[in-house]
Amino acid sequence: MTAGGAAPRERTAELAEALAAVRARIAAACAAAGRDEREITLIAVTKTFPASDVRLLAGLGLTEVGENRDQEARPKAAECADLPLTWHFVGRLQTNKARAVAGYADVVHSVDRSRLVSALSDAAVRGGRTLRCLVQVSLDEEEAAQGRGGAAPDAVPGLADEIAGAPGLRLGGVMAVAPLGADPVPAFTRLARIATEIRRNHPDARIVSAGMSGDLEQAIACGATHLRVGTALLGGRRAIVR
Known part of the structure; x- marks a missing residue:
């Protein structure tokens, strides 16, 4: 059985329908913005959903997978190790979890402090891996108080330089979460400006992870290249059922 007790065939149909709907939204948004759909990477955020859903999504052609918590992501990645997946760690990351996350993640979206850069670099070097890292930008004064993380905008260039110079790490770009309950456009517009500033010194840091x-x-x-989509693809959060 899969998520919510659905049979694999039924769950595959649910996911296929949801994926088609999300892709249609992306196509319409790209058309409205005068952008090419091929510029957009869709990441399925599978938090609280089982590895069986990851497998079904991979069968539907969606192989970019995002997770928020190491204790859930690590066993799920191990269970799906036979699949050609790219794993994105998109949640707040504690420094003491850096070594574990560096063992399976390909992209870490939530780098927001120097200590974390050092911890991820050490872990990547020990594991013989290269991690692509994004600077998480705080676009809301209440964000830190709510525990959502993020570096202050004026700290982002320095943090980007640290990542770019750290062994085992590669600077990928920037990430942000729009402020809760507010129009996201001003926040995403500000993120786009910050991304442009970063690319002046780091032209290959082209990822703008924004949008759910x-x-x-x-x-x-507003120029996002990577979308982190959970509910629209998988439904409401639920306890993992294997």
Whole structure:
């Protein structure tokens, strides 16, 4: 059985329908913004959903997978190790979890402090891996108080330089979460400006990770390259059922 007790065939049909709907939204948003759909990478955030859903999504052609918590991501990645997946760690990352995350993640979206850069670099070198890292930018004064993480905008260039110079790490770009309950466009516009500034010194840092189920259209309009979509693809959060 798969998520929510659905049979694999039924769950595959659910996911296929949801994926088609999300891709249609992306296509419409790209058309409205005058962008090419091929510029957009869709990441399925599978938090609280089982590895069986990851397998079904991979069968549907979606192989970019995002996770928020190491204790859930690590066993799921191990269970799906036979699949050609790219694993994105998109949640707040504690320094003491850096070594574990560096063992399976390909991209870490939530780098927001120097200590974490050092910890990820050490872990990547020990594991013989190269991690692509994004600077998480705080676009909301209440963000830190809510525990959502992120570096202050004026700290982002220095942090980007640290990542670019750290062994085992590669600077990929920037990431942000739009402020809760507010129009996301001003935040995403500000993120786009910060991304442009970063690319002046780091031209290969082209990732702009922004946009989720409720605001992916606005993110695309503001230049997002990577979308982190959970609910619109997989449904409401639920306990993992294997």
